[in-house]
Amino acid sequence: MHEMSIVQSVLGILKEEMVKHDGQKLKKVTIKNGALAGLVTESLTFAWDALIPGSDFDGAELEVVEVPIKVACGECGEEFRPEHTKCMPCPKCEALLGHTVLEGKEMLIDSIEIDDAA
Numbered sequence: 001m002h003e004m005s006i007v008q009s010v011l012g013i014l015k016e017e018m019v020k021h022d023g024q025k026l027k028k029v030t031i032k033n034g035a036l037a038g039l040v041t042e043s044l045t046f047a048w049d050a051l052i053p054g055s056d057f058d059g060a061e062l063e064v065v066e067v068p069i070k071v072a073c074g075e076c077g078e079e080f081r082p083e084h085t086k087c088m089p090c091p092k093c094e095a096l097l098g099h100t101v102l103e104g105k106e107m108l109i110d111s112i113e114i115d116d117a118a
């Protein structure tokens with residue numbers, strides 16, 4: 001499960017970011033997980049729940065926003081959200097190949113919420 005190492009990396013980034021907010025406590029972190037990123041949301045949540053207790057971020061919430069695939073057709077430029085990740089016929093011209101992925105590959109920290117009352 002490589003999600004565990006991903007969450008460890010996220011925690012490292014959060015530690016660096018929290019230095020800027022000295023004395024404040026992390027309340028919530030939101031991660032965007034693209035459908036093509038190769039990460040399982042439930043595994044990310046499991047890893048978070050396993051690594052957080054007893055850490056600097058004990059009690060912080062993780063929200064994972066799943067980002068669906070959006071592509072632009074390589075033939076006609078039509079932007080659409082395919083129903084499947086492997087077969088993506090364009091709804092306008094029916095082209096199957098050459099599409100450009102516009103959304104769905106990302107895995108990023110979208111936002112953090114801090115509690116300055118800590």
